[in-house]
Amino acid sequence: MIRSKDGLGCAAGHHFDRAKEGYWNLTQPQDKKSTNPGDNRDAVLARHHWLQRGHATGLVTALEGWLAQSSPHASPPRRILDLGCGDGSFGPLLFPGHATSFCGIDLSKPAIKLAAKHWPEATWVLANADRGLPVMDSSVDCVVSLFGRRPVAEIKRVLIQAGSCIVAVPAEDDLIELREAVQKRGVRRSRVEAIMEEMHDNGLPCVEQTQWRTQVDIGQDEIEEALAMTYRARRWSEKSRISALETTKVTLAADLMRFSQNEAFRPQGGTA
Ligand SMILES: C[S@@+](CC[C@H](N)C(=O)[O-])C[C@H]1O[C@@H](n2cnc3c(N)ncnc32)[C@H](O)[C@@H]1O
Numbered sequence: 001m002i003r004s005k006d007g008l009g010c011a012a013g014h015h016f017d018r019a020k021e022g023y024w025n026l027t028q029p030q031d032k033k034s035t036n037p038g039d040n041r042d043a044v045l046a047r048h049h050w051l052q053r054g055h056a057t058g059l060v061t062a063l064e065g066w067l068a069q070s071s072p073h074a075s076p077p078r079r080i081l082d083l084g085c086g087d088g089s090f091g092p093l094l095f096p097g098h099a100t101s102f103c104g105i106d107l108s109k110p111a112i113k114l115a116a117k118h119w120p121e122a123t124w125v126l127a128n129a130d131r132g133l134p135v136m137d138s139s140v141d142c143v144v145s146l147f148g149r150r151p152v153a154e155i156k157r158v159l160i161q162a163g164s165c166i167v168a169v170p171a172e173d174d175l176i177e178l179r180e181a182v183q184k185r186g187v188r189r190s191r192v193e194a195i196m197e198e199m200h201d202n203g204l205p206c207v208e209q210t211q212w213r214t215q216v217d218i219g220q221d222e223i224e225e226a227l228a229m230t231y232r233a234r235r236w237s238e239k240s241r242i243s244a245l246e247t248t249k250v251t252l253a254a255d256l257m258r259f260s261q262n263e264a265f266r267p268q269g270g271t272a
Helices: 041-052 057-069 090-094 109-118 152-158 176-183 192-201 220-229 236-243
Strands: 002-004 007-009 015-017 080-083 102-106 123-126 140-146 159-170 206-218 248-259
Touching: 041 109, 041 220, 057 090, 057 159, 057 206, 057 248, 080 090, 090 140, 102 109, 109 123, 140 152, 152 159, 159 192, 176 220, 176 248, 192 206, 192 248, 206 220, 220 236
Parallel strands: 080 102, 080 140, 102 123, 140 159
Antiparallel strands: 002 007, 007 015, 159 248, 206 248
16 A cells, blocks of 8 residues: 555555544445444444443453563564454553554444544554455554454464464353343353364464453443443333333453464463
8 A cells, every 4th residue: 555645545546535533444335335334323432431431441451461461572562453443442541652553443434433533643444354454464463352353364364473362252241130131031152162263273372361350330321331332222122121220230241362373372260
């Protein structure tokens, strides 16, 4: 890609604009018709408000230890790619001081606009992370996917040999109390084994694994945010069950995994 005053151009003659809000629009016509166009505005704002309340502070602390050691060449890592970055809240929390080498990718326009507004020094890209990453081979120290996308073969392609990929997914009992109250059943399903297998099969074995969990009391506004950001409670009957809930104690829990092709597994056990 060659950068000009008003955008980026590639050897094949394609031109990509830089939006006035400061993000790069690398979407292609087929992305607009995608059945998964990224989060809508309501979900993005709900997640943004939820994170601003500090509900992920403990998660950030749990990840910090890994970030400090995730690249022997740069500690903390220098070139960072956040796949499915959402409103971008995690970037400055996890990588303060690395704005100029941080790039967040998301397919949701409301999300990437918020991200570019709040951390304008970083690079924000509106693109479909499932269709090839706009990044050179072996050029990234650390890929993060926090409840985001995992195009595994592409992650492997862009990571440097000593790089790491850090993945966070909801644990099986994340928001279980709300799910039980609203949907009348709370399915518990761990994603860990399937993710580890898929990453391993693509040359990225898991080298560290842990869990972060906490319990918080939340009121009506937060209950609505939690459900909106996870697209729960879509049906009318479910919505009426939410309005019956005033405050509740909820479990927040995430499975955290670090993948690297260069290291041996470090048993950890316990919960962060
Ligand atoms: C659960 S949110 C997580 C956002 C952020 N990482 C966080 O933890 O707050 C998932 C994000 O993935 C984005 N997304 C979904 N499909 C995508 C795709 N194909 N390419 C890029 N981003 C995508 C959504 O727009 C959304 O912002």
